[in-house]
Amino acid sequence: MNKTDIRIFSLPELENIAQAYGEPKFKAKQIYQWIWQKGVMDFDEMTNLSKNLRENLKESYTFNKLQNVHQQISVDGTIKTGWKLEDNAIIESVLIPVPKDTRYTLCVSSQVGCSLNCKFCATGKLKKVRNLKDYEIYEQFLRVNNQSIEKYNHKLTNIVYMGMGEPLLNYNNVLKSIDKITNPNASGYSMKRITISTAGIVKGINKLADDNIKVNIALSLHAADDKKRNFLMPINETNNLKDVIKSLTNLYDKTKVKISFEYIMFKDFNDSLDDAEKLYKLTKHFPVKINIIEYNYVKGVDLKKTDDDKINQFAKYLVDKGVMTTVRRSRGKDIDAACGQLANKIEKK
Template sequence: MKVQKKDIRALSKQELQDFFVAQGEKSFRGTQVYEWLWSKAAHNFADMTNLSKTTRRMLEDNFVINHVRVDKMQRSKDGTIKNAVKLHDGLTVESVLIPTYSRTTACVSSQVGCSLDCKFCATARLKRMRNLNPDEIYDQVVAIDQESRLYNNIPLSNIVFMGMGEPLMNYKNVLKAIDKITSSEGLGMSPRRITVSTSGVPKMIKKLADDEVKFNLALSLHSAIDEVRSRIMPFNTTFPLADVKEALLYWHQKTKKRVTYEYIIWKDINDKKEDIDALVKFCKLIPCKVNIIEYNPIDDGMFQQADERVTNAYQNALERNHITVTVRKSRGKDIDAACGQLANKSS
């Protein structure tokens, strides 16, 4: 009977050590394999050259490394790179490298498809097929870091969980991936350079605070008026702004960290003075900053970017109230790599 091979990266370092001891080997072999899997991101057992051929064959007989592969890479004229990442089961997610003069940022996915139903997001049109495993999230980061070194001659500096999926709906695996990314036995990145962006799942925002996470939190807000937000983000009827506010207060009380609000301004949707006033009021809840994001169309024309005068009005109102605001121009639009455009068009 054929032995069902285990996914070796689902094992902890201790479990790997225990496996080797059970085979009559020294436990440090498990440590060596763990280093190959995470620090060195080995794709196969043959690469583990400080192990004997017999040991590598034993690993081959018992385990698999379900490594992702970049199926298609597109480069934008502004230097942005989009990867169509093929998973071991044939499904595809997308991740993006965004280089600027001061940093290189990886935008990574956490789900195949998405659990939520934001009307303005291409990913929401895909049904959620499954959560990504920690190693699949980790592999996206490794691939982007390698591309950054190759094309920009600098390592990856920042990570945002703003790709496909709602990270807090894959809570356990996202946190395990971040643990590996920030570990000295993994990529050794600072958690201060990682931002997890959520559409607003109050219970899980509170859990982040309880778990004393060290990374940054961003909220995809887009309206501080329940009626408007529910129209563009229907799940808001389940997680209304009152609940989100309560969770954000809890987050700040526990972590003392500010939150970033991601905000797109659309014509005839959230472009009135009452929308601006509501956002200013919302921002006074806890220390925060606002990223006003350029809208990236997803073909059907239902949403249109508001006039630049409205953006200026938002910016002026926020600044008058001493709220930090940045207006972010999208990058990678020509290859559908910009915010809200990830939808596996390449698959």
């Protein structure tokens, strides 16, 4: 018999399970805390449960743990880990340490592959296989947090939903995983430490506003007019810039969350001062920070990295206009762990 992963159950559902075994309701809270607060994935380690209850649980339930199938460490300390899921699908998580700023960031995947097919992205070439379950997302957090403590003697400080997949197309499971990461009965992280990166899913952004979710948002913008953005990101054809900006304005008005624009710079495509001016015009609707990112080569993609001088000129234009702008040199490039490079390469070799 295939056993069910116990992590699919909510606290009230665990209460029903405990009661069905003739146990008091509070046992469910203990199970919940073992799983979501202490990160335990073995019934035998749940020492305040009776042996009888542990045996009963083991008979029907399990933990389909992520299997670590590959790991690479970059010269800059970035660690990329590949995980095999219960159906043999592979995903990747990245740990990005910046000890001088005491920042230890997890870049977490939310889907197996991605359906959005952005031109510059290796994950987009994999096609979407399925959404990750909430506990598969959460377990990346748990395991990479352990990695961070073991390797850098520091727990994670930030979590970005910027790995494989579009988080807002897996809305419910992403939000459930955030609940587990932030819930005081679970891991208790601050929402302010979490960022959802989106290609601009209007429906999802409006839902975040309706649900009053106060996580930071990073819009993968990459072009400030529809024509260029349609070319880079086909999702823009149905979720155009005007609608995306409108939905973000709505989100900001309701939640006051921090919003940033991610802008990968491509040589002779989106790196002129005319592009900078268009980008500047998009910053007038709500407070926003712009992160200019250098492009990381992806095999088979006919786009090139902009020269440093031009990146600096572009950034200066924005800074002179009073826009908070940073230029991000990519981390983990040598191990294909940088932005847009996650594609399970090791596994496919």
